[in-house]
Amino acid sequence: MKLSDIASILGVEFKAKDIxxxxxxxLKDASKDELSFVSNSKYVKDIALSNAAAIIVDEKTKDAVxxxxxALVVENPYWSMAILSKQFAPLIEDNTLADxxxxxxxxxxxxxxxxxxxxxxxxxxxxxxxxxxxxxxIGDNTVLYPNVVIYRDCIVGDDCIIHANTTVGxxxxxxATNKLGQHKKIYQNGNVVVEDDVEIGSSTTIDRAVFxxxxxxxxxxxxxxxxxxxxxxxxxxxxxxxxxGLAGSTKLGRNVVMGGQAAAAGHLEIAAFSTFAARxxxxxxxxxxxxxxxxxxxxxxxxxxxLQSRIAKLLK
Amino acid sequence: MKLSDIASILGVEFKAKDIxxxxxxxLKDASKDELSFVSNSKYVKDIALSNAAAIIVDEKTKDAVxxxxxALVVENPYWSMAILSKQFAPLIEDNTLADxxxxxxxxxxxxxxxxxxxxxxxxxxxxxxxxxxxxxxIGDNTVLYPNVVIYRDCIVGDDCIIHANTTVGxxxxxxATNKLGQHKKIYQNGNVVVEDDVEIGSSTTIDRAVFxxxxxxxxxxxxxxxxxxxxxxxxxxxxxxxxxGLAGSTKLGRNVVMGGQAAAAGHLEIAAFSTFAARxxxxxxxxxxxxxxxxxxxxxxxxxxxLQSRIAKLLK
Amino acid sequence: MKLSDIASILGVEFKAKDIxxxxxxxLKDASKDELSFVSNSKYVKDIALSNAAAIIVDEKTKDAVxxxxxALVVENPYWSMAILSKQFAPLIEDNTLADxxxxxxxxxxxxxxxxxxxxxxxxxxxxxxxxxxxxxxIGDNTVLYPNVVIYRDCIVGDDCIIHANTTVGxxxxxxATNKLGQHKKIYQNGNVVVEDDVEIGSSTTIDRAVFxxxxxxxxxxxxxxxxxxxxxxxxxxxxxxxxxGLAGSTKLGRNVVMGGQAAAAGHLEIAAFSTFAARxxxxxxxxxxxxxxxxxxxxxxxxxxxLQSRIAKLLK
Numbered sequence: 041m042k043l044s045d046i047a048s049i050l051g052v053e054f055k056a057k058d059i060x061x062x063x064x065x066x067l068k069d070a071s072k073d074e075l076s077f078v079s080n081s082k083y084v085k086d087i088a089l090s091n092a093a094a095i096i097v098d099e100k101t102k103d104a105v106x107x108x109x110x111a112l113v114v115e116n117p118y119w120s121m122a123i124l125s126k127q128f129a130p131l132i133e134d135n136t137l138a139d140x141x142x143x144x145x146x147x148x149x150x151x152x153x154x155x156x157x158x159x160x161x162x163x164x165x166x167x168x169x170x171x172x173x174x175x176x177x178i179g180d181n182t183v184l185y186p187n188v189v190i191y192r193d194c195i196v197g198d199d200c201i202i203h204a205n206t207t208v209g210x211x212x213x214x215x216a217t218n219k220l221g222q223h224k225k226i227y228q229n230g231n232v233v234v235e236d237d238v239e240i241g242s243s244t245t246i247d248r249a250v251f252x253x254x255x256x257x258x259x260x261x262x263x264x265x266x267x268x269x270x271x272x273x274x275x276x277x278x279x280x281x282x283x284x285g286l287a288g289s290t291k292l293g294r295n296v297v298m299g300g301q302a303a304a305a306g307h308l309e310i311a312a313f314s315t316f317a318a319r320x321x322x323x324x325x326x327x328x329x330x331x332x333x334x335x336x337x338x339x340x341x342x343x344x345x346x347l348q349s350r351i352a353k354l355l356k
Numbered sequence: 357m358k359l360s361d362i363a364s365i366l367g368v369e370f371k372a373k374d375i376x377x378x379x380x381x382x383l384k385d386a387s388k389d390e391l392s393f394v395s396n397s398k399y400v401k402d403i404a405l406s407n408a409a410a411i412i413v414d415e416k417t418k419d420a421v422x423x424x425x426x427a428l429v430v431e432n433p434y435w436s437m438a439i440l441s442k443q444f445a446p447l448i449e450d451n452t453l454a455d456x457x458x459x460x461x462x463x464x465x466x467x468x469x470x471x472x473x474x475x476x477x478x479x480x481x482x483x484x485x486x487x488x489x490x491x492x493x494i495g496d497n498t499v500l501y502p503n504v505v506i507y508r509d510c511i512v513g514d515d516c517i518i519h520a521n522t523t524v525g526x527x528x529x530x531x532a533t534n535k536l537g538q539h540k541k542i543y544q545n546g547n548v549v550v551e552d553d554v555e556i557g558s559s560t561t562i563d564r565a566v567f568x569x570x571x572x573x574x575x576x577x578x579x580x581x582x583x584x585x586x587x588x589x590x591x592x593x594x595x596x597x598x599x600x601g602l603a604g605s606t607k608l609g610r611n612v613v614m615g616g617q618a619a620a621a622g623h624l625e626i627a628a629f630s631t632f633a634a635r636x637x638x639x640x641x642x643x644x645x646x647x648x649x650x651x652x653x654x655x656x657x658x659x660x661x662x663l664q665s666r667i668a669k670l671l672k
Numbered sequence: 673m674k675l676s677d678i679a680s681i682l683g684v685e686f687k688a689k690d691i692x693x694x695x696x697x698x699l700k701d702a703s704k705d706e707l708s709f710v711s712n713s714k715y716v717k718d719i720a721l722s723n724a725a726a727i728i729v730d731e732k733t734k735d736a737v738x739x740x741x742x743a744l745v746v747e748n749p750y751w752s753m754a755i756l757s758k759q760f761a762p763l764i765e766d767n768t769l770a771d772x773x774x775x776x777x778x779x780x781x782x783x784x785x786x787x788x789x790x791x792x793x794x795x796x797x798x799x800x801x802x803x804x805x806x807x808x809x810i811g812d813n814t815v816l817y818p819n820v821v822i823y824r825d826c827i828v829g830d831d832c833i834i835h836a837n838t839t840v841g842x843x844x845x846x847x848a849t850n851k852l853g854q855h856k857k858i859y860q861n862g863n864v865v866v867e868d869d870v871e872i873g874s875s876t877t878i879d880r881a882v883f884x885x886x887x888x889x890x891x892x893x894x895x896x897x898x899x900x901x902x903x904x905x906x907x908x909x910x911x912x913x914x915x916x917g918l919a920g921s922t923k924l925g926r927n928v929v930m931g932g933q934a935a936a937a938g939h940l941e942i943a944a945f946s947t948f949a950a951r952x953x954x955x956x957x958x959x960x961x962x963x964x965x966x967x968x969x970x971x972x973x974x975x976x977x978x979l980q981s982r983i984a985k986l987l988k
Contacts, residue, residue: 153484168785171502186803189520204821207558210519242839245580264877350670354982469800487818505836523874526835561896666986
């Protein structure tokens, strides 16, 4: 998409040299044929380091954009980004692509749907009602139980098991809001990568990234009815028990355990081997490895036990 | 159904003039060809204002029924209503109706199922495994991802996106219980209406109304694994984050935000622009607009922060 | 499977008389052609009473195994059991079995899938996208809404209603973990039995037992997005409200009510007629019938109310 067309969609006057923009990305990850944006003052410091060809900014941020990078100045950069996200969204299914490829020994139910461009490895079992989207890739020996949905562009590794009615790659919960309180969808143009030897329970939901990848690393075990928000990363051999959830962009180290109904807020980094008791509520990053937590607000589990005994004394 | 037949099903002697009863409804909403019931003494005051042709009551309430309205006197009105709800339940699918109508430009997967009597608007995308029930209506430009289920009689507006494995219109959780602790299903003969420009995540469940409509207003954003009980109303541009839930008959004003895992009890009214932090538990109606809450029991967010610091002091 | 082959898989020297082992089971339930294991010292006392033909134990437990029972001595019995569980897992679908049998009067959507060996009773409604696995049995008059998945070997009784996108019989969340923090799946070779007159909401997940049966008794009502772990038992006429959950092996008596988002830890026994308010967290067994609880930590509801008023005083 031409940068001049992008400017036109945003209603911005365009005088710079025109170039082709391939996609949108964050300031940090944008390459020189990508567009980025600044919607929060805490990211202004990232502008100078960005390789983006152009950046959507507001009036008070425009001077931070260096020479050689085009500043597209708008009133509400986040809203403008949302408008553009739709322009960069790929087709839901692309029927111009070749038929799905199926590896040797794989059993595909005739009631499963493989979109064009999908690739299925060897010795997989893809059961009735399963859906594999455009350009999605499934590794070898993987089992998808009935009605599992893998959205386009997502990747599932070897030796994975995904149980019935689970969704991998639905859109992250992203939207801009204007002064009138109206919402504009931010199309989620990233994907999900599930590495090898991962088992995911039934009716679990793993959202695709807005940009980049939501990543579930090797050996992780995810139970039923678990929510994984967009752009999360789950470290190797982590465990998420039923009805637990991660808000967007939170990163778990390896062997982290989220107990039943436990949850973490977004944009956190959780150290390896952390264990969260059932219904823990994690709202801050955790740097020290290997501790056990409970409660909401969160505290060390032993502190929580002590606190509960103190609270019980209030009854006397 | 004849009122005399209804009386016969309930084992009630019937001497009044017989009439045709079209359906059941609440006291407030019943019209003159409908049957109603009183199962809770707090609704006795509504009897005098009801237009119902007949009302199921118990012995101690029967005298509140005015002349011109037939009192059907039973031991357990709620149980009797449950028995009758089955009589008024429509067929799950009605194959005597015409084939589904499909608007111009819509793409319907050959693995989707459109029940007879369904109507699909223009330029929709209905993906594999999606199910649209009898008499359900889908507006223009709406996308239903794989395995979305829209039960009969439900209406989804224009420009909506519903993600994989989500259910709109399953039965509300309604049953009567007798003295032996046994339950009798109350058939949920209402529907769900999702207005325009609503996005709903994956594996979310929105129950149909027992009578009338569960209503999701324009511009609302609902995340994954969210529960919306029967007869709820969600105001324009509201936001329900993952794993949050509303019990039956609760009404949210516009731009209400339910944080992750937050929940509200049933039969509440929540003022516009209220925000509930993650895991809030709302048990009372809220009249003042625009405040932010947290905790369970619920309190203003700033109070909750203060309380947590006071609680932490118990450890000293 | 020959016991000598099992020993070989585990890398254990085998000198005993060889026999055919039919399956694995717990110490208590194993019959004389079954293999069992001890992975936790609290079960050592069950060894003497077990009828198992052979028991997987570690070095320090081996002497508890009586004469006539073969001790297979390994470093990590739970890990070894996990390895063997895969050997005993049946095929996901067994196409050597006869076509599914369908009772008189049942309507089966041509978009539903009935695996070989399945048996459907009379007057059932099996809607589009529903899946009934190998050897699964559905009773009479039962309705499975679209995209319901019943895994192999599971049994659903008469007069049941299961709403859309619900899963019955997905694998329980079971795995062994080694010193490196790696997980090994424990194949869940039990099943789920849902007795008569049970209604289950949409996007609910009920896991199959690792051994034996996850049991939902007659008349129970389960709402949407509920989690029932492997080997749970839910007593007659119990009620599980939306987003509630039971961890594995917990047993509810009859007429137990789990409020919205309430949850119970695993391996508990809950007395009949217990009621748990919304978001209760149950971590201990309950012996007395008929009380009402709230909170986490759990306490009687009236105590919880008193405690909340005491806590509120901390603000003064």
